[in-house]
Amino acid sequence: MKTYWQNYIDGAWVDGGAGRIDIINPATGEKLAEQALADAGDVDRAVQAARRVHLSGALSDLRPVERGRMVQAMGRYLLEHLDEIAKTLTLEQGKPLWEAEIEVRGAARYFEYYGNQAETVEGRSIPLGAGYFDFTTHEPYGVSAQIIPWNYPLEMTARSLSAGLATGNTCVIKTPELTPLTNAWFADAAEAVGLPAGAVNILCGLGHEAGAALSAHPDVNQIVFTGSVPTGIAIATAAAQNVVPCVLELGGKSAAIVCEDADLDAFEKDVRWGIYFNAGQVCSAMSRVIAHESIHDELVERMVSVAQSITVKPGIEQPEFGATMGAMVSDKQRDRAAGMVSDAQAQGATVATGGRPLNRPGAFLEPTVVTNVTPDMTIANEEVFGPVVSVLKASNDAEAIKIANGTPYGLVGGVFTRNLDRATQAARQVRAGQVFVNEWFAGGVETPFGGYGKSGYGREKGREALWNYVQTKNVAIKLNS
Numbered sequence: 168m169k170t171y172w173q174n175y176i177d178g179a180w181v182d183g184g185a186g187r188i189d190i191i192n193p194a195t196g197e198k199l200a201e202q203a204l205a206d207a208g209d210v211d212r213a214v215q216a217a218r219r220v221h222l223s224g225a226l227s228d229l230r231p232v233e234r235g236r237m238v239q240a241m242g243r244y245l246l247e248h249l250d251e252i253a254k255t256l257t258l259e260q261g262k263p264l265w266e267a268e269i270e271v272r273g274a275a276r277y278f279e280y281y282g283n284q285a286e287t288v289e290g291r292s293i294p295l296g297a298g299y300f301d302f303t304t305h306e307p308y309g310v311s312a313q314i315i316p317w318n319y320p321l322e323m324t325a326r327s328l329s330a331g332l333a334t335g336n337t338c339v340i341k342t343p344e345l346t347p348l349t350n351a352w353f354a355d356a357a358e359a360v361g362l363p364a365g366a367v368n369i370l371c372g373l374g375h376e377a378g379a380a381l382s383a384h385p386d387v388n389q390i391v392f393t394g395s396v397p398t399g400i401a402i403a404t405a406a407a408q409n410v411v412p413c414v415l416e417l418g419g420k421s422a423a424i425v426c427e428d429a430d431l432d433a434f435e436k437d438v439r440w441g442i443y444f445n446a447g448q449v450c451s452a453m454s455r456v457i458a459h460e461s462i463h464d465e466l467v468e469r470m471v472s473v474a475q476s477i478t479v480k481p482g483i484e485q486p487e488f489g490a491t492m493g494a495m496v497s498d499k500q501r502d503r504a505a506g507m508v509s510d511a512q513a514q515g516a517t518v519a520t521g522g523r524p525l526n527r528p529g530a531f532l533e534p535t536v537v538t539n540v541t542p543d544m545t546i547a548n549e550e551v552f553g554p555v556v557s558v559l560k561a562s563n564d565a566e567a568i569k570i571a572n573g574t575p576y577g578l579v580g581g582v583f584t585r586n587l588d589r590a591t592q593a594a595r596q597v598r599a600g601q602v603f604v605n606e607w608f609a610g611g612v613e614t615p616f617g618g619y620g621k622s623g624y625g626r627e628k629g630r631e632a633l634w635n636y637v638q639t640k641n642v643a644i645k646l647n648s
């Protein structure tokens with residue numbers, strides 16, 4: 168692996184005005200590489216390059232199918248480099264190699280999907296009587312600034328970059344300080360498919376420095392942010408100062424409601440994916456389970472056995488798909504999660520299994536199930552962002568929905584029952600942008616994703632996301648008779 172990774176601005180690999188940052192392998196605690204850190208001057212150069220390409224029309228004047236083909240080709244480029252990207256991702260982020268491969272494929276899938284959508288962004292004609300001809304078109308905003316979190320650095324960038332380019336925007340990506348390395352392949356892909364220099368700029372920098380400079384830059388025309396609520400508020404405030412729109416994809420405290428008639432065998436699989444995938448560092452993780460009281464004890468027993476069946480070890484030793492989990496992203500995140508578990512215990516909850524760091528170097532935490540959690544406890548309301556699921560009890564559907572809706576978040580929710588009426592009622596009542604029935608994470612790139620409440624606004628994925636990247640222009644023509 169390269170020992171020093173630069174930023175990519177205006178088609179060139181460059182050093183950072185703010186120096187370098189060490190990238191740590193969370194599975195060993197050892198230094199993996201150095202990454203250039205951008206300062207406000209670098210951000211300005213990237214934005215000016217993107218603005219120049221936008222104003223030139225090099226992307227926005229293309230017939231959409233041509234743009235779409237380039238976007239699709241970027242996805243294929245990622246797949247052609249799958250092995251090296253996945254390995255780098257595992258080393259910088261901690262996830263099992265097989266999960267990293269899923270992430271590379273997921274990233275490529277965004278380029279396939281939005282490349283396909285490029286030529287579907289159509290306007291409409293509005294009848295104004297015989298004297299006029301009126302139509303709408305959708306034009307790109309211009310420079311799209313995209314600020315990325317460390318948990319899925321490839322997929323989160325792919326999600327906004329593919330839609331931004333497909334609609335004719337130029338992009339400046341601010342990669343996360345903990346996991347910036349794999350984003351370099353997006354720059355290589357942009358070059359390989361023939362995008363003009365400056366259309367895609369990728370830079371790493373500190374949030375309060377490069378991130379703040381990018382979100383406040385007066386020549387940025389639209390912002391997409393994925394990350395925590397406090398940073399989202401800072402970015403929305405900066406966007407408001409420049410009167411530019413932003414999409415906020417923030418955190419969650421999502422709940423699965425498990426009714427007494429649920430298929431518990433199937434639900435066990437959902438626990439595996441819902442909370443232990445990426446060591447629980449997933450915004451839409453199943454971080455709460457609300458169990459009907461009559462099945463509560465059996466459910467806890469099954470969840471504990473799922474947690475205990477998971478092997479935890481360095482991601483690089485996990486090439487094969489299976490019941491395995493890697494390191495969390497950093498010691499700091501691991502300690503924060505373990506601390507939230509002990510605080511919950513102090514507040515009266517029970518740690519049914521897990522809760523402790525592994526006795527070895529690296530940011531490892533045991534897969535954890537916390538029971539006897541009540542809605543007033545901190546762990547029932549705040550995001551752990553780790554492999555920790557909280558189990559709450561409800562005596563009927565109304566109580567379960569009330570608990571599910573009892574946090575300020577509203578990213579996703581789930582209901583598990585064999586009764587379609589019950590599922591449909593619950594799906595209506597859960598306040599979240601996406602509701603899964605009988606399978607956590609059901610859906611895909613095609614289905615819109617985003618939050619209610621403090622989980623954010625705007626939608627990514629699906630056709631809905633396209634409308635975040637374009638503005639509507641109406642053209643009204645007076646006809647001479």
Ligand code: NAD
Binds near residue numbers: 399
């Ligand atoms: P974070 O908010 O700390 O950082 C996210 C990004 O914002 C990083 O690139 C960071 O450098 C940058 N940043 C930090 N301060 C900034 C500032 N003042 N101005 C501009 N940029 C700034 O979040 P994180 O810890 O990297 O990620 C974890 C959070 O992200 C969790 O809350 C998780 O739920 C959320 N998340 C949400 C989704 C989603 O789609 N809804 C997906 C993944 C993660």
